Amino acid sequence: MHTGESIVVAPSQTLSDNEYQMLRSASLKIIRALDIRGGCNIQFALNQRTGRYVVIEVNPRLSRSSALAYKATGYPIARVAAKIAAGYSLDEIDNAVTKTTPASFEPALDYVVVKIPRWPFDKMPEAARVIGTQMKSTGEVMAIGRTFEEALQKAVRSLEIKRSGLELDAKTDWKDRKVLLKLLREPTDKRLFAVYAAIQLGLTNEEIAAASKINKWFIEKIRLVFETEAEVKKAGVKVLGDRELMLRAKRKGFSDKQIAAIVGVKEEEVALARKKLSVKPVYKMVDTCAAEFEASTPYYYSTYESEEESVPDKRKKVIVLGSGPIRIGQGIEFDYCCCHAAFALREAGVQSIMVNNNPETISTDFDASDKLYFEPLTFEDVMAVVEHEQPDGVIVQFGGQTSINLAERLHDAGVKILGTQIEGIDLAEDRERFRELLKELKIPQPANGTARKPEEALRIAEEITYPVVVRPSYVIAGRAMQIVYDAEELDKYIHEAVDVSENKPVLIDKYIEEAVECEVDAVTDSSRMFIAGIMEHIERAGVHSGDASCVVPPITLSKEAQATIVDYSNRISKALDNIGAINVQFAVQNGVVFVIEANPRGSRTMPYLSKVTGFQIVKLATKVLLGETLDSLSVPKEIPVQKYFAVKSPIFPFIKLPGTDIALGPEMKSTGESMGIDLDFGRAYYKALLGAGMNIFTKGRVALTLNPADKKYAAEIAREFHELGFELYATDGTAAAIGEAAPVRILSKVSEGKDNIVDMIRAREIDMVVNTPTKGKRSFTDGFKIRRAAIESGVPIITTLEAARGIISAVKAKKRADFTVEPLTDYYKREKF
Structure with a gap:
């Protein structure tokens, strides 16, 4: 199991003192033998039945575990390692937490830390959920408590997976013994909950341990959580007046929401009763020394004891x-x-x-x-x-x-x-109210409607005509968002992807095809707005803003469109009574500017735009929240327009998630980004792609396979690649569309036997693939197999025409090789457009 995929507990709970000292001594021997100065990570495998251990790997550097160890103990490993690199010894470096002890003192913990990975299967349900040696998690949470049970439950509710602790979802048949045993044997993101379900079903610790290979100590501790839940369930509403039981439940990590669900009351009732019983958390300090020395660290966690350490x-x-x-x-x-x-x-x-x-x-x-x-x-x-x-x-x-x-x-x-008050936040987040607001402001928006019943969704889609974009309300990153092209697809979406009801409406918008998407990040006070920049997306509207590459300043937007964007942003911000940060997204089609959405909060593009412009947007927004004005902060009234270009390019996790389609759409899939900056778009885009891990060739073989709607652009794209010196290959339909524009060799389709396009990609006989997905159903089509083959073979794959055109600009820039390399601050000094 990859360490990034493991649930981790500190300090170690199941090692005997002899085992701990044995591994500690082995670590010191390895470090001395390798003459390591600074950070080092050593991973062991230990068979507790025989006492045999082996070294899995040694990383003579800081690792993912180093960051976790730092947060778990308060011991700043990177800080200490940097000082060692500068020539200091451990006994010469002060402990930044205690201020009195040296860094040579090993940290001691009087609490328990639990780390749980956060997996992306909610965003990519088609991905294989089995976890192992290949890391799939995108992040992690950590929780601190006085006991393992308390820390574990706090960690689970930190994950934001619709669980308030060790609870079971309704979609899995937890009572089916065969299903349960499979979930115990097979490592997935559900295994922790399978252990809890197995205890509920009556399996013994030995049976669970045999199936899962999890140490019985952990299983027993999870059983204690279950037994406490059973006590609360038996007591029912009487728990609201039973201080001893309430305190016991809280010490086992139960949240008010969990207790409310168990006994059938509202969370607010549990909170009120708990406070009447004087059951309240106190805050303990993380001090690296288990309170042996006085510490001044301002780092705290909650628990249910008596002594308060946070004053x-x-x-x-x-x-x-x-x-x-x-x-x-x-x-x-x-x-x-x-x-x-x-x-x-x-x-x-x-x-x-x-x-x-x-x-x-x-x-x-x-x-x-x-x-x-x-x-x-x-x-x-x-x-x-x-x-x-x-x-x-x-x-x-x-x-x-x-x-x-x-x-x-x-x-x-x-x-x-x-900052922006609840009324303004709700006005922007509630799509029905926001739609009415735009109507009042006479600002264009895509035709749309809100459905609370399946039949209502089908009716609205027919009225505004397909294709349509469908999504639930109040989401980020386009979760469960999809473009659908006919009634059959919409019906399937409604019954499989979302749960439509009065309280869970589905939003339906007309999909604006062939539109340029763009967005602004801005800061507003009570009188005016500062727009830090207009970002133009390279991919057309329909690709989630987080997955689209974008460029500042805009390269195709007219001055009129930009002026309209500024006007609409100001009017929307004033209508929301926005104070602080705001992000507004637009689509521009045939000169008409449509508003897609407004988010009265900081956005994922603010760090990028801050780097591009040199304006600390978040700092400005925060000072406005404290009551200062943009004028008092000497913020310009006009949009800063640089005489250089900066491109943001997304980074995707597809290689780590077999079974996922890399085709881009309205649901976000990227996990990171890179930025390229230079004096023209091509050079900046090339740097951004290089930073995102894409190796751009200046010659070689390009395979083209375009969907029917994109074939009208095949000749243009093929001609550009040919003029750059690439050999062209295409499937027969795309080759026919290219015609006489460029010489092209025809590739066999996937279904046409050996030596087809997928075989050539896997054999690395193709250097780049341009594949635009067929609209609508995608799973397991030829296109899906082509895209997966490219990802798994490390062949650059482009799935939109706009990105293909961007690649052509990047290749031209690379051929010229006249890149500008200078500090970011030197770009800020350049004259403006």
């Missing part, structure tokens, strides 16, 4: 809500926003308090903010911090959908939300 001070203070685990649609970009918000608060003399649960991020460094609470981002956990700290306000703008989803309940509980 609020009387300074002006603001809580920043983090974005939780990295996953598709909500990545490290939002952590950038949270960090820069904390830096801006500190600069303004306001105490910054961070709440987050992701050990991979900078925001959970104990010195990134004035105070850190390593807690799940649920209403209960966040509200507990608010009640303890009594802040002057809470910032929800920078934690993505995670923090925005908490805004309404926090507001209803009397918490001051800084």
Whole structure:
């Protein structure tokens, strides 16, 4: 099992002292033998029945585990390793937490840490869920408690997978013994819950251990959670008046929401009863030394004991809500926003308090903010911090959908939300209300409707005509979003992908074909707006904004379209009473500018645009949230337009997720991004692609296979590649469309036996593939097999015509080889357009 795929516990819970000392001694011997100075990661396999152990690997560097170890212990491994590299010895380096002990003191823990990976199977349900030596997770959460059970349940509810703890979903048949045993034997993201289900079904610890190979100690601890749940269930509503049982449940990590579900009451009733019983969390310090020495670290976790170690001070203070685990649609970009918000608060003399649960991020460094609470981002956990700290306000703008989803309940509980208020947030997020707002403002939007019944969805789609874009309301990253081309596809979507009801409406928009998509990131105060830039997407509308490459400044938008975008952005922002950050997305078709959506919060493009322009957008937004104006901050009134180009290119996880189709659409699939910057578009795009891991050839064999709608552009694309010196191959339909424009060799289709296009790709006889997917159904078509073959063989694959044209520009730039290489700050000094 890859370490990134494993649930990890610290300190070790099942090693005997002899085993621990044996592995520690072996580690020191290896380090001395290799003469390692600085960070080192050593992985062991230990057979506890025989005592035999082997070294799996030694990494003479910091690793993924180093970041986890740092957050788990508070010991700043990278900081210490850097000082060692500068010539210091361990006894000369101060422990940054205690300030009194040297770095040579090994950390001691008086708490338990649990790390659980966050997998992307909610976004890519077609991917094989089996986990093993190939890492598939996109992120992770960490939780801290006084017991394993408490930390485990806190970690589960931190994952944001619609579970408040060790709960079972309704889609899996957990009572089927065969299904359950398969889930225990086969390592998947469901195995932890299979253990819980097996205990419920009556399997013994020995049976579960035999099937899963999980140590019986962990199974027994999970059984204790189940036994506590059984006690609560037996007590029913009496638990609301039973302090001892309530306290016992909370110490086992049960949330108010879990208890409410078990006994059949509302979460608010449990919270109120718990507080009446004086069952409240206290906050303990992470100090690296198990309280042996005095420490001054501002790093805390909650637990249900008596002694409080976090003492609020009387300074002006603001809580920043983090974005939780990295996953598709909500990545490290939002952590950038949270960090820069904390830096801006500190600069303004306001105490910054961070709440987050992701050990991979900078925001959970104990010195990134004035105070850190390593807690799940649920209403209960966040509200507990608010009640303890009594802040002057809470910032929800920078934690993505995670923090925005908490805004309404926090507001209803009397918490001051800084910036755009709940009415404005709901007006933008509720697609029906936003549609009516655009009508009032006389701003064009794609024809659309909202369905609460399957038959209503089919009627609306017929009225606005296919193709249509369908999606649930209140989502980020286009989750469960799809372009459908006929009634059959729509019916299948409604019954398989989403659950349509009064409370879960489905949004249906006319899909604007052949449109240029673009977006703006801006900051508004009570009187005006600062637009940091207009980003033009390279792929056409229909590809999720997070998966599209984009360029600043725009390269095809007319001055009139840009002026309209600025006008619409201002009008929408004023209508929402937006204060702080806002992102607005547009589609431009035949000169008409349509508004797609507005998000009154920080966006995933803010770090990119900040790098491009040199304006610290999040810092400006944060200071506006504190009451300053854009004029007082000397922010320009016009959009800064640079005399250079910056291209953002997405990075995809397809090679790690067999079975997934790489074709791009309205549901986001990328997990990262790179940026290229230069004095023209081609050079910038080439750098961005290189940064994203795509090797661009200047000669070789290009295979073209285009869908029927794109074949009218086949001659143009083929001619460009031919003029650059590429040999062209194509399937017969595409070859016919190319005609006399360029010489082309015809490839056999997948179904036409050996030596077909897939065989040639796998044999690396093709250097680049341009394959535009057939619209509508995709799974297991020839195109799907071509795309998977390219990904698995490491052959560059392009799935849109716009990206193909961009590649042609990049190849031309590479042939010229006149790239500009200079520090980012030197670009800022260049004159503007």
